[in-house]
Amino acid sequence: xxxxxxxxxxxxxxxxxxxxxxxxxxxxxxxxxxxxxxxxxxxxxxxxxxxxxxxxxxxxxxxxxxxxxxxxxxxxxxxxxxxxxxxxxxxxxxxxxxxxxxxxxxxxxxxxxxx
Amino acid sequence: xxxxxxxxxxxxxxxxxxxxxxxxxxxxxxxxxxxxxxxxxxxxxxxxxxxxxxxxxxxxxxxxxxxxxxxxxxxxxxxxxxxxxxxxxxxxxxxxxxxxxxxxxxxxxxxx
Numbered sequence: 001x002x003x004x005x006x007x008x009x010x011x012x013x014x015x016x017x018x019x020x021x022x023x024x025x026x027x028x029x030x031x032x033x034x035x036x037x038x039x040x041x042x043x044x045x046x047x048x049x050x051x052x053x054x055x056x057x058x059x060x061x062x063x064x065x066x067x068x069x070x071x072x073x074x075x076x077x078x079x080x081x082x083x084x085x086x087x088x089x090x091x092x093x094x095x096x097x098x099x100x101x102x103x104x105x106x107x108x109x110x111x112x113x114x115x
Numbered sequence: 116x117x118x119x120x121x122x123x124x125x126x127x128x129x130x131x132x133x134x135x136x137x138x139x140x141x142x143x144x145x146x147x148x149x150x151x152x153x154x155x156x157x158x159x160x161x162x163x164x165x166x167x168x169x170x171x172x173x174x175x176x177x178x179x180x181x182x183x184x185x186x187x188x189x190x191x192x193x194x195x196x197x198x199x200x201x202x203x204x205x206x207x208x209x210x211x212x213x214x215x216x217x218x219x220x221x222x223x224x225x226x227x
Contacts, residue, residue, distance in 0.1 A: 006157075033214070043158070043203065045214035056214060091158060103148060104207075104215055108157035 002026045004107035006092050012113045013082050021077045021110045023092030030097040032075045033104060034067065036060070036088040043091065049075065079112075087114045119218035121204050128226045133191040135221045137204030140185065144206035147180060148215065149189045152201045161189075161202075196225050 005024045013019045025032050034046040048055040049067050066078045075094075079086055089109045096102040118140045127133045139147070148163040164171045164178045164187075171178045177190040191198055201220040207213060 035215075035217075042219050043205075043217040045216070048214060058214070093158075103146070103160050103163050105160060106150070106158035 004092055004094055004105055006107035006110050008110060010111045012115060015084055015114050016081050019079050019082055019112065021090050023075045023107060024073050025075055025094030026105060029094035031095040033093040034077045035091045035093065038088045082114045084114050087112055119204055119206055119216050121218040121221045123219065124222050126224045126226060127194050129194060129196060131194055133194045133223055135189045135202050137187040137218055138185055139206045141206060144208055146207035147187050148205040148207065149178065150203040150205060152203065194225055199223060199225050
């Protein structure tokens, strides 16, 4: 069964550094998402992306965050200047364009640790 | 507002049925989901139900939706040790590329 893949599985970064989290969505999906889960807390929506632009973003997704689809297969989340509170598990998801609200399929996540 | 609530823990004996409950607040949601998260792993879509349905069955899984009370449940028949995980209830909205709102997750543990 096709799946969403995320790399790396674990990223350790110094505070203030830039980090890029990578995702390869399911190949025929056109809607893409990022969520995060701080340890012990709920999974929170960050941003959705369709047709090369952001569809919706949450309050968490401030100017330090950006997303990009640099080619036909990758979808990236960049955090420009990381803070300690950015430490979390980041999940990428994608969904099928046929019909509205097709279920979102998630990757295994990237654990981001900020030192 | 948007909120999804679940109890945090559930312990059942192997072979019994597990019932995980969830309540949600936003009546405009159109899809309701159950995701499973095993330790160190991602979010696996288990099943989902349209808001115009009352019940959906998929092998050992039964989802019941009471739209009037905004109550969703997941029943796992013949619970096995491999069912140990965190189960997240989530709601989705009519607009395409729209966010999913997750509950806190229910940790299911299985007793021998």
